[in-house]
Amino acid sequence: MVSKTIICPSCKTQMTVQGNPGEKILVTCPNCKKKGYFIIPSPKPISDSISIEINNLTKIYKDIKAVDNVSFNVYNGEIFGFLGPNGAGKTTTIKSMLGLIHVNTGTIKINGFDMKKDSIEVKEKIGFIPEKVSFYDNLTPFQTLSFFCELKGVDKSVIPSLIKEVGLEDAMNRKVGTFSKGMVQLLGIAQAMIGNPSIYILDEPTVGLDARWVRFIRQKIKMLNEQGATVVFSSHILSEVETLCNRVAIINNGKLIAEDTVANLNKYLHIKPRIEISIDKLDGKVPKLIEKIDGVYSADAKGNTLFVTCDSQVRSRVIAALGKSGFKVVNIKTIEPSLEDAFVKLIEGDT
Amino acid sequence: MKMFNPRTMYVVAKKEFLDHIRNKWVIVLTFLFALIIVIFSYTVGSGETFGNMQNTVLGLLTITSFLIPIIAIILGFSTISGEAESGALNVVLSYPAKRIEVLLGKLLGLGSVIIVSVFIGFGVGGVVIALTVGPESWAGYITFIFLTIFLGFIYLSLAICISAFCKRRITSIGGGILVFCWGIIYGTIITAIFFATGGTFDDLTTGNLPEWFYNSVVFSPGDLHQTAVQRAFGVNVIDAAGYSFKIPEFLSLSNLLIVHIIWLIVPLVLAYIFFKKRDI
Numbered sequence: 001m002v003s004k005t006i007i008c009p010s011c012k013t014q015m016t017v018q019g020n021p022g023e024k025i026l027v028t029c030p031n032c033k034k035k036g037y038f039i040i041p042s043p044k045p046i047s048d049s050i051s052i053e054i055n056n057l058t059k060i061y062k063d064i065k066a067v068d069n070v071s072f073n074v075y076n077g078e079i080f081g082f083l084g085p086n087g088a089g090k091t092t093t094i095k096s097m098l099g100l101i102h103v104n105t106g107t108i109k110i111n112g113f114d115m116k117k118d119s120i121e122v123k124e125k126i127g128f129i130p131e132k133v134s135f136y137d138n139l140t141p142f143q144t145l146s147f148f149c150e151l152k153g154v155d156k157s158v159i160p161s162l163i164k165e166v167g168l169e170d171a172m173n174r175k176v177g178t179f180s181k182g183m184v185q186l187l188g189i190a191q192a193m194i195g196n197p198s199i200y201i202l203d204e205p206t207v208g209l210d211a212r213w214v215r216f217i218r219q220k221i222k223m224l225n226e227q228g229a230t231v232v233f234s235s236h237i238l239s240e241v242e243t244l245c246n247r248v249a250i251i252n253n254g255k256l257i258a259e260d261t262v263a264n265l266n267k268y269l270h271i272k273p274r275i276e277i278s279i280d281k282l283d284g285k286v287p288k289l290i291e292k293i294d295g296v297y298s299a300d301a302k303g304n305t306l307f308v309t310c311d312s313q314v315r316s317r318v319i320a321a322l323g324k325s326g327f328k329v330v331n332i333k334t335i336e337p338s339l340e341d342a343f344v345k346l347i348e349g350d351t
Numbered sequence: 352m353k354m355f356n357p358r359t360m361y362v363v364a365k366k367e368f369l370d371h372i373r374n375k376w377v378i379v380l381t382f383l384f385a386l387i388i389v390i391f392s393y394t395v396g397s398g399e400t401f402g403n404m405q406n407t408v409l410g411l412l413t414i415t416s417f418l419i420p421i422i423a424i425i426l427g428f429s430t431i432s433g434e435a436e437s438g439a440l441n442v443v444l445s446y447p448a449k450r451i452e453v454l455l456g457k458l459l460g461l462g463s464v465i466i467v468s469v470f471i472g473f474g475v476g477g478v479v480i481a482l483t484v485g486p487e488s489w490a491g492y493i494t495f496i497f498l499t500i501f502l503g504f505i506y507l508s509l510a511i512c513i514s515a516f517c518k519r520r521i522t523s524i525g526g527g528i529l530v531f532c533w534g535i536i537y538g539t540i541i542t543a544i545f546f547a548t549g550g551t552f553d554d555l556t557t558g559n560l561p562e563w564f565y566n567s568v569v570f571s572p573g574d575l576h577q578t579a580v581q582r583a584f585g586v587n588v589i590d591a592a593g594y595s596f597k598i599p600e601f602l603s604l605s606n607l608l609i610v611h612i613i614w615l616i617v618p619l620v621l622a623y624i625f626f627k628k629r630d631i
Contacts, residue, residue: 098445100631120447128445132438136366138373143366150362151446191442201445 010034019336026332050109051076051199051230052097057106059092066092068254070106074232079225081245082234083343089254090234091131094203097232098128110199124152127192127229131203133184137177141168141187144176145194154195162190166220182213189220200224200231206240218244238340250346257346265342272297275315277306278331279322289321304330355452363448363456368463371426380422381468387414388476405584408495411476412580415499416573420506420531422468426461427510428527431622433520435631450626458504458511458619465503469496494583498611502576505614506530509572512618515625534573541567558597565599569610579607 004017006027013031017038028035052074059067067089074080084090095101097108099119108115110122135144145159163169166186171179176187185205192200202221206214221244225231235241241248242262249259258265282304290299290306295314300307308318315334322329371377391411431454434440443453473496513526545555545564554560568574582604 095441095631098441100441100444102628102630120449123445123447126445128442130438130441130445133442134434134437134439135442136370136439138370139366143369147362147366148442148446150365151359151443151448153447188442 004038006038008032008034009036019334025334028331049076050074051078051111052080052232053107053109054093054097055107055109057093057096057108058104059089059096059101060104065254067096067103067251070251070254070256072249072256072259074230075247076230077225077228078246079221079231079233079244081241081248082232082251083236083238083241083248084234084251085236085347088251090236090251091203092254093251094201094232094234097201098123098126124195125198127194127197127200129185129188129192129200129202129205131207131234133188135176135184135187135191137175139176140173141176141190142172144187145190148191148194152195158194162193165193166190167216182209185209185213185217189217193224198229200229200233202231202233204234204236206235206237214240238343242340250343252347258342262342265346271341271345272309273312273315274335275306275308275310275318276333276335277308277319277322277329278333279304279306280328280330282306282327287322287325287327289325290318293317293321355449355455359448359452360456360459363443363453364460364463367430367457367460371461371464372467374425374464376425377422377464377468380418380425381471384414384418384422384468384472385475387418388472389479392476392479405491405586408492408580408584409586411495412577416502416534416576419465419469419499419503420534420573423461423465423503423506424510424527424531426464427457427507428514428523429520430457430461430511431514431626431629432517432523433514435629436520440631444631451623454511454515454619454623454626458507461507461511462500462504465507466500469500469503473499491584495580498576498579498583501611501615502572505572505611505618508615508618508622512622512625515622515629534571537571537574562599562601566601568602572611572614575607575610575614578602579604579611582607 005014006017007014008029008031011029011032011034013029015027015030017025017027019025025038026035027038050073054073055071057067057070058065070089070093082090082093092101096103096106097110097115099108099115099122111125113122115122136147139147141163142159145162146156149156149159163172166189168183168186168190171183176184179187188205192202200221205221206217209217218240221231221233231244233241233244245262247259247261248265250257250265282301284301284303286299286301286306290296290308293310293314295311296308296318298307298309306322310318319329319332388411391414392407431440434443440453444450473492477492509530510527513530514523517523517526541564542555545560550560550564568578578598581598582602586598
């Protein structure tokens, strides 16, 4: 499911449309009430070349398998969501990708380089934001970024533009120790952008932040991806992953339980779309004809709204059946299955 | 492949210096250090207590072997465990920097803070001494400054080792306190062992002591430092608090310097082993 902001061609009102790539959506302008169709654009094609290759990764802490034989690939130019409940093994996997954790078995290749043997070459191409971002209290943002520029061998002349890009110009001469959590996170983004890395690894970058910063960070992630970067992004916030990611991997109890696009996950898990139909004078009763249609799994009525769970291809038959039965359809809204549905189904199946 | 890149080490050292030179506790202790030295030097210069550079320096020894370890431990005790816990080390190690470069960079950067602290203290003290006592035994004074810096690096190396070993900042604090207390209680432990092995109070006051008693200074960096400074001034017999001790030949300045180097290197090697194995 993706969100797109569109402008009404008549009154120029801005509105948000949600749907799957390629889906045709009937949109009603909330201001001038004009109706029209909008087709959700398909995402840009993702490269076939592998950016990150994880093979049989296992990490054992004492007797606990934090990561258990995990393998997956991340392709060039995609936003890859790494999803799982707290303690599932997301951070351990991410830290392993950066060589911060010594794995028991498995290999990690980034842009073809082995993380163990060629860690210096690998790290030159990576921008990383950890789950808990922290810098040095007595340094200013400029001094902090200077340090990281020097570590990467990047000219310090990029610092003012990085600071401007994350909106920290006003805090340029303040010590980082006086920053709010959101500001530290922004500095973390600026730090990760040093040297224009081709891969960004972000471990729960929006956790604990207020809505303003969350929105800003999500926009930045999209922007970095549009500029050509591959983004690996861990989260336990399903809507966030669903909005941002091309593909997702789901990890639970250290094991990878799924890796695919959100649409495919829903397809494999047989999670069906739901149609909300506003009907004139329905009065809380489900028309009997609807339940008899092959491909309809459930139907409920609440007031003048009918909720039908069915296969996508029988949607038109449901509408036609309502017309035949003499009901006047006022509005139709399709709710596509969400990542949350897939996630819950997978986690339940795993435990 | 190069073992380490000196440039990365320098970058880490510079950052550590900039961050910690503004540490409020280091500033307070440096100020206190300078103040005590000035007061002490002035007292000496006015001829009320001592009368020359040698006695001035030997008098300052107690202060330096107390304050320098505190400054070093404050600087180093959480440099790895604390940064790993806060997340700062995760970011640093996601950059093209090897752990050995980060470790040595930290030692040099934090060591530079100690050098500045010592130079401020002894610099101000030195001026007062020069004005009051006169320019005698300057070579000894310079050796004293050098050995004090060395003592700072030894304690820094110990503190970094603790920081690399401990998983959490809070346990590093305990480790730091333990290292500091070792320097304080060590003399008492040795004396207790002396009595337990048949030594008498008379032996202690007359200096009739076994060789191991003297040589035991090698296990305490503070005592080691004090003995080395005394040797630097050519002192062979220590008369203090009614006791008289003759420093044995084994504890020559060159031997003591070798032991200093061992005290610096061993904790640092251990720190590297712990840090290299550590999951951040």
